[in-house]
Amino acid sequence: MNAQGKVFKYPDNVDTDVIIPARYLNTSNAEELALHAMEDIDTGFVKKVEAGDIMVAGYNFGCGSSREHAPLVIKTNKVGCVIAKSFARIFYRNAINIGLPILECPEAAEKIDAGDEVSVNFDTGVIKDITKGLEFKAQPFPDFIQNIINKGGLLASLKK
């Protein structure tokens, strides 16, 4: 599996309140929620983002609330992958559970800039910054988690 697209870059400690503000959480409809993704930190994100685009962020991405609506709105906007220096633990778990590809790679997150064209190979963990001609290697998932991802999320993996 691969992803390729242009990069949206964010700082450290992007919290779930800016990924999807709680004032919109009076619905669980993914399409409706997705219209407000990132609006408190990056107005117009949903208009600019295209299928396959990649989010790159600093440390502790997705901190704060446990709302699964956060990875869900990123996935529903067809973001191909989120690369961060580190992820907050509930966001990390939720992303895996719902099948939003995420990769932890501090070096890539440091060197890739907004607007760069980046490709990601999920099988090898290789991240390529095509604009800059750089290559990085993300930390692989433990087998247990890779199994959940391969089966298409937690609930699918529970089915015998």
Added chain:
Amino acid sequence: MGMTMTQKILAAHAGLESVTAGQLINAKLDLVLGNDITTPVAVNEFKKAGFDGVFDKDHIAIVLDHFVPNKDIKAAEQSKQCREFACEHCISHFYDVGKMGIEHALLPEQGVVTAGDCIIGADSHTCTYGAVGAFSTGVGSTDMAAGMATGMAWFKVPSAIKFELSGKLPKNCSGKDLILTIIGMIGVDGALYKSMEFTGEGVKTLSMDDRLCICNMAIEAGAKNGIFPVDEVTEKYLEGRAERKGRKFEADKDADYEQVIGIDLSKLVPIVSCPHLPENTKPAKELGNIKIDQVVIGSCTNGRLEDMEAAYNTLKGKKVADGVRVIIIPATMQIYKECIRRGYAEAFVDAGAVISTPTCGPCLGGYMGILAKGERCIATTNRNFVGRMGHVESEVYLASPYTAAASALTGYITEPSL
């Protein structure tokens, strides 16, 4: 190598003799929790996956607390979806308006959580129950759906930071000042993926309300869980309250900690977290020139009876400053009733404050106290992120009930003098 308290609880629930940090385990759950925001997503997933029923109707709790009494039509639809699911599966711990409270104040109060439990909740502040000696952590809605169906969850066994507490808090400080001090010290990801284990002689001086507040904000340091040892304070709190018999786990003497941090409680001062991260802490006395428009005293962090008592002791017989809106939210109906019985409610109204029924409301910018552009609030809540309580250009300062109430009287951030 010995195990931490958290590791011992996890090992017992995974049916293993021992576990080590980093190990992936499947653990049996004593309680699976959701609220009116996270449960609808879980119910959708539960149905999509085609599960026939829940693993145990008595070990699931659904609490309507974020947007109830319903703030609008969409919120009402979400509550209805929760209500119908609870009814269909005969969920015994379902709490609707009239019975509800803010989940993390309500479940300990009602004895639904107990020592030695292994708990997941689709709410990040589920880590609160570490106060009664449980392993308890926040997850998302899909984990909640899987937990409701199977009674199991996977965990990566966490390493731990030990906090060795000594001394006793000064009179104008509370558990909130301790946890804010710690978050200021280690940062919002200082305990990422880890347990925060609180130990030492100072523990016995902390009330259960203080411990609940401290564990509640472990997530604000990125932690997987916060936990206190089971002592006389715990046993007294659980006696006659807990609906299940608890189990006392203790960390091994040779348990491995990534870091040990000693804190003398008597040296603490009233602390405030400035916008827009809980780690931006400063002593309250250094912020005296910050003018405020609103005060919120409540939430799963500080809406308990001792918090109401602190507000009462500060506000009784006085008036809130002109131009300051003060919103007080007792976290459960029992606390609400006690505020009436003890005369707190009358004193709050006389002081010029308003009292709301239990709700998470303003804490997450839902309703019941939303801020306009450029407005500033001092709140006893847990997060001061951008736009958390309203407009993206509004500001939230986090503090204890003492500090929030003292500030309500002056209109500026004020160090409480009790």
